[in-house]
Amino acid sequence: MAKELILKEGEVDARDIVPINRQSFRDKLQAYLHKPFSFLLLILVAIATFATAAVVVGIVIYVLWQGVPHLKPELFSWRWTIDNLSLMPSLINTLVISLISLLLAGVIGIFAAIFMVEYAKSTNVFVKIVRMAAETLSGIPSIVYGIFGMMFFVDEDFLGMGFTLLGGALTMTMMILPLIMRTTEEALLAVPDSFREGSFALGAGKLRTIFVIILPSAIPGIVSGVILGFGRIVGETMALVYTAGSAFNIRYPAGLMGQGCTLTVYMYSLISEGSGYSNQAWAIAVVLIILVVIINGAAEFIGNKLKKEY
Amino acid sequence: MKEEKTILQTEAQISEGGGELAVNKKNIVKELLMKILFIIAAAIFIAVVAVICVYLFVLAVPTIAEIGFFEFIFGSRWLPGNELYGLGTLIVGTSYATACALIVGVPIGLLVAVFMAFYCPKWLYKVMKPVVNILAGIPSIVYGYFGLNVIVPFVSRTFGGGGASLLATALVLGIMILPTVISISENALRAVPKSYYEGALALGATKERAIIKTVFPAAMSGVVTSIILALGRAFGETAAVVLVCGNIAQFPDSLLDPIRTLSSNIATGLAYGTGLHRQALIASSVVLFVFILIITAIVMVLRKKKR
Numbered sequence: 001m002a003k004e005l006i007l008k009e010g011e012v013d014a015r016d017i018v019p020i021n022r023q024s025f026r027d028k029l030q031a032y033l034h035k036p037f038s039f040l041l042l043i044l045v046a047i048a049t050f051a052t053a054a055v056v057v058g059i060v061i062y063v064l065w066q067g068v069p070h071l072k073p074e075l076f077s078w079r080w081t082i083d084n085l086s087l088m089p090s091l092i093n094t095l096v097i098s099l100i101s102l103l104l105a106g107v108i109g110i111f112a113a114i115f116m117v118e119y120a121k122s123t124n125v126f127v128k129i130v131r132m133a134a135e136t137l138s139g140i141p142s143i144v145y146g147i148f149g150m151m152f153f154v155d156e157d158f159l160g161m162g163f164t165l166l167g168g169a170l171t172m173t174m175m176i177l178p179l180i181m182r183t184t185e186e187a188l189l190a191v192p193d194s195f196r197e198g199s200f201a202l203g204a205g206k207l208r209t210i211f212v213i214i215l216p217s218a219i220p221g222i223v224s225g226v227i228l229g230f231g232r233i234v235g236e237t238m239a240l241v242y243t244a245g246s247a248f249n250i251r252y253p254a255g256l257m258g259q260g261c262t263l264t265v266y267m268y269s270l271i272s273e274g275s276g277y278s279n280q281a282w283a284i285a286v287v288l289i290i291l292v293v294i295i296n297g298a299a300e301f302i303g304n305k306l307k308k309e310y
Numbered sequence: 311m312k313e314e315k316t317i318l319q320t321e322a323q324i325s326e327g328g329g330e331l332a333v334n335k336k337n338i339v340k341e342l343l344m345k346i347l348f349i350i351a352a353a354i355f356i357a358v359v360a361v362i363c364v365y366l367f368v369l370a371v372p373t374i375a376e377i378g379f380f381e382f383i384f385g386s387r388w389l390p391g392n393e394l395y396g397l398g399t400l401i402v403g404t405s406y407a408t409a410c411a412l413i414v415g416v417p418i419g420l421l422v423a424v425f426m427a428f429y430c431p432k433w434l435y436k437v438m439k440p441v442v443n444i445l446a447g448i449p450s451i452v453y454g455y456f457g458l459n460v461i462v463p464f465v466s467r468t469f470g471g472g473g474a475s476l477l478a479t480a481l482v483l484g485i486m487i488l489p490t491v492i493s494i495s496e497n498a499l500r501a502v503p504k505s506y507y508e509g510a511l512a513l514g515a516t517k518e519r520a521i522i523k524t525v526f527p528a529a530m531s532g533v534v535t536s537i538i539l540a541l542g543r544a545f546g547e548t549a550a551v552v553l554v555c556g557n558i559a560q561f562p563d564s565l566l567d568p569i570r571t572l573s574s575n576i577a578t579g580l581a582y583g584t585g586l587h588r589q590a591l592i593a594s595s596v597v598l599f600v601f602i603l604i605i606t607a608i609v610m611v612l613r614k615k616k617r
């Protein structure tokens with residue numbers, strides 16, 4: 001039983017005092033009813049957020065619901081045949097293209113970012129043009145990359161390689177360059193200047209400072225940028241249909257100079273073939289979504305967990 | 311043995327000391343070489359853009375000259391069989407689709423951005439942020455297939471017609487631009503100094519009023535940037551649009567009419583087009599490219615203003 005408070009004259013029970021910065025739910029409701037506009041906005045914000053979350057969950061669940069029953073083991077067999085319609089060759093093609101593009105774009109993007117952050121002054125004209133170029137590259141639609149890649153790598157006029165995984169990989173390299181440069185730049189900028197000053201003070205040269213001090217500290221940000229680039233490649237369709245080739249050659253994983261389709265392109269081809277292949281298309285959609293979730297999760301995990309507190 | 315080792319070590323030290331100059335020289339050369347490598351890496355960005363620009367324009371200009379510039383841009387009939395290459399209907403279709411997608415996506419995106427920046431408790435933010443990232447990561451072909459199997463039948467059942475229409479395209483694109491609008495606007499809203507918001511609250515404004523009247527105007531350039539980037543994404547989107555737009559080159563009279571966009575025209579035509587048809591498709595990709603250049607320029611100007 002609660003102890004009864006005996007108040008002397010002039011004393012107030014502290015429990016009855018409502019702090020002015022605390023509002024009860026009723027107070028809030030009262031305030032909102034006086035301001036219908038604010039109340040309306042609050043409700044709209046809630047509805048929009050709920051709708052967005054519902055759309056994401058809806059899409060993911062719908063794809064899983066349609067696709068998971070068709071994720072049969074024969075879909076993952078090494079050889080493609082007309083009976084099993086295996087997605088394995090296209091999965092391997094995707095990984096091959098990703099590996100080459102990430103290697104190339106990784107080196108170029110990271111080096112360019114080092115130049116932009118560690119060497120150049122931001123007022124430099126060259127730097128401004130590079131920034132403009134990066135901005136332009138990140139805005140170009142994938143179909144335009146596809147057309148350019150087709151004319152540059154595939155067609156007779158210039159390199160004339162025909163449809164090759166290499167052509168697709170080079171096209172993708174151009175596409176993810178700005179992403180990798182931007183994330184690396186952000187990661188480098190997040191390294192405090194005291195690290196650089198300390199390193200210089202100990203007599204290390206600029207190069208040594210960059211490779212021994214700055215890059216290791218910026219690694220989580222850089223890696224998560226590269227992983228996001230991987231996600232971009234996995235999800236790309238139109239830049240690859242006309243550079244790496246569509247599903248004409250899916251019997252076995254293509255070599256670097258052979259033509260082959262990636263997962264998305266394979267899915268696109270199956271959809272274009274008509275509704276007869278919808279089961280396989282949904283199964284590929286499931287694989288794609290699983291890949292995207294894993295990739296996003298990995299990027300986030302590495303970006304957050306490995307980040308040291310400076 | 312031990313003595314020998316120390317002698318060897320001192321010898322090594324001496325020789326190192328003697329060669330300090332040489333080592334320094336080597337370092338300087340190495341530093342310079344790497345610096346040049348870094349500059350080359352940065353220059354590759356410019357080179358790539360330049361090559362894409364020059365290559366596309368060199369190939370497109372003769373084609374456009376052959377068809378006739380006005381005929382090409384404003385001609386309202388795209389009939390490769392009859393040697394008629396007018397982008398009019400396609401440009402109108404793309405513009406309508408983009409505008410409708412913005413009408414669908416931008417208000418919702420901005421409201422969610424407000425939620426993420428001002429209302430979201432920390433635990434919910436840890437869920438919402440990955441959700442938005444997944445929305446950004448889902449491949450466009452999956453959006454397209456989802457649209458084809460869910461949104462198109464839905465439109466057809468609710469409003470009649472074939473379903474594959476301007477409305478279906480707008481809905482799919484509207485969902486696809488959400489993450490762009492949300493994440494960039496959220497960052498812009500967060501970048502506004504807290505004192506603006508708190509000052510407005512202290513003057514007696516409600517939370518919502520403070521956000522609308524003080525934070526939003528301060529974050530305007532970032533918010534506009536997010537909308538323009540979303541516009542660029544919607545304008546160039548191909549893989550999803552090609553499946554849900556209906557692919558009929560015409561001026562749409564209503565939301566339920568099928569349309570064809572520039573990008574979907576390229577994607578479908580390129581598979582079989584030859585000769586002038588193919589050239590015209592390549593030239594129409596230059597129209598897309600020029601449009602994106604304009605958008606990029608606007609974004610650059612906005613960024614400058616923000617600083």
